[in-house]
Amino acid sequence: MASKKRNNHVRIINLGKIRDKRGNLSVVEGSTLPFKIARTYWIYDVPGGKDRGGHAYHCSHEVIIALSGSFEVYVNDGIREQTIRLEQCDKALYIPAGTWRHLCKFATNSTALVIASTPYSPRDYIRNFDHFIELKREKKL
Ligand code: TYD
Numbered sequence: 001m002a003s004k005k006r007n008n009h010v011r012i013i014n015l016g017k018i019r020d021k022r023g024n025l026s027v028v029e030g031s032t033l034p035f036k037i038a039r040t041y042w043i044y045d046v047p048g049g050k051d052r053g054g055h056a057y058h059c060s061h062e063v064i065i066a067l068s069g070s071f072e073v074y075v076n077d078g079i080r081e082q083t084i085r086l087e088q089c090d091k092a093l094y095i096p097a098g099t100w101r102h103l104c105k106f107a108t109n110s111t112a113l114v115i116a117s118t119p120y121s122p123r124d125y126i127r128n129f130d131h132f133i134e135l136k137r138e139k140k141l
Helices: 002-006 129-137
Strands: 011-014 039-043 052-057 062-068 071-076 081-086 091-095 100-104 111-116
Touching (some): 081 091
Antiparallel strands (some): 011 091, 052 100, 062 091, 062 111
16 A cells, blocks of 8 residues: 555656567556556647646546657646656656646647546546645645
């Protein structure tokens, strides 16, 4: 349990790459991620330089992979903030529940694959940053 808690932070998961002259291959299976997969979606056709997804989730954990192109992910856990650039499709960014995240600076023709631990629920979203910080301060998130 203690080690599970220590692992509950934003981090890059190396998916590995099966190299092949015909083209490389990377895999995500259930055991790759620190949560059970419930949903997969992808974000694409984002105009170059534009942003998506400024919000946090109450319950959903997720990983984000830049399947093509590149973009940045701003994350804030209420104490620490960082911006991570994703541009390799063998790297998954793990974002635990209760983390503010914002996808920004999409390069034209990028695709962000998101794998989440819960089915879609609008009630899981926290869309106001000040409210997010307040919930964190009050330890309700
Ligand atoms: P949303 O997560 O709000 O995207 P962003 O924060 O980048 O603006 O999703 C945009 C729309 O897509 C919203 O109307 C809800 C819908 N949606 C689903 O129906 N299912 C999903 O799994 C997701 C992620 C979004």
